[in-house]
Amino acid sequence: MILGKIVRSNSHTDYVCQVYSPGEVEQPPAPADYSFGTFVRIALQTRPQSWLVGLVYDTILLNPDFGSLGPRLSPQTELAVFSPDYLQEKATLLGITAVGTLPESGPVSQGVPALAALTDAPVEKLAEAQIKIFHQGNPSVRLAYMPLLMSQGSPLTLYLLRDLIDHLRQLFPEQAGSLAVLQRELVWQSQVAPFGGRP
DSSP: OEEEEEEEESSSSEEEEEEOOBTTBSSOOOGGGGOTTOEEEEEESOSSOEEEEEEEEEEEEEOTTTTOOSOOSSOGGGHHHHOTTOOOOOEEEEEEEEEEEEESSSOOEESSOSSOOOTTOEEEEOOHHHHHHHHOOSSSOOOTTHHHHHTTOOTTHHHHHHHHHHHHHHHOGGGHHHHHHHHHHHHHHHHTGGGTOOO
16 A cells, blocks of 8 residues: 655655645555554665665654634635645655665565665555565564664654564464563563663
């Protein structure tokens, strides 16, 4: 499912995606399609085709009309009828952190990707089968990008990782035990470590 397009980057691994609104695509995404912790792919200009794999870690709502109390020539509800070319300036932006690369053929790469996405690159929701391929290890689940996420210093990172591990436990039930141990460690870090506690 197509979600939107890249409109800017804050760093080599930190991207901003503008979500498509009604009228821009035939089936605009619903909020549940780009919720916190959703895996996405961003198309790279490579041959054969490859994608950046990213995680939605933040949502920003833009509303230029907020605080504007001046008179309006047309009510908002009538703009679509009387001014069909009116530019809709409200937008939903997603913060996406890139955690690796998924090629059309060949091995996946986790961690800091070598290539960066370009402006207007399409952003799609990653299919469950592709999420599984991206994390397939031998023999355990591969999470080589965890240090990259942990180094970002965001207060949301631990929550992102906890949700991610919940998702992976469903995809890899045979690894549920080891993933549960990792999740307990993350719970401890988020609840105890900030207060100086020790295991």
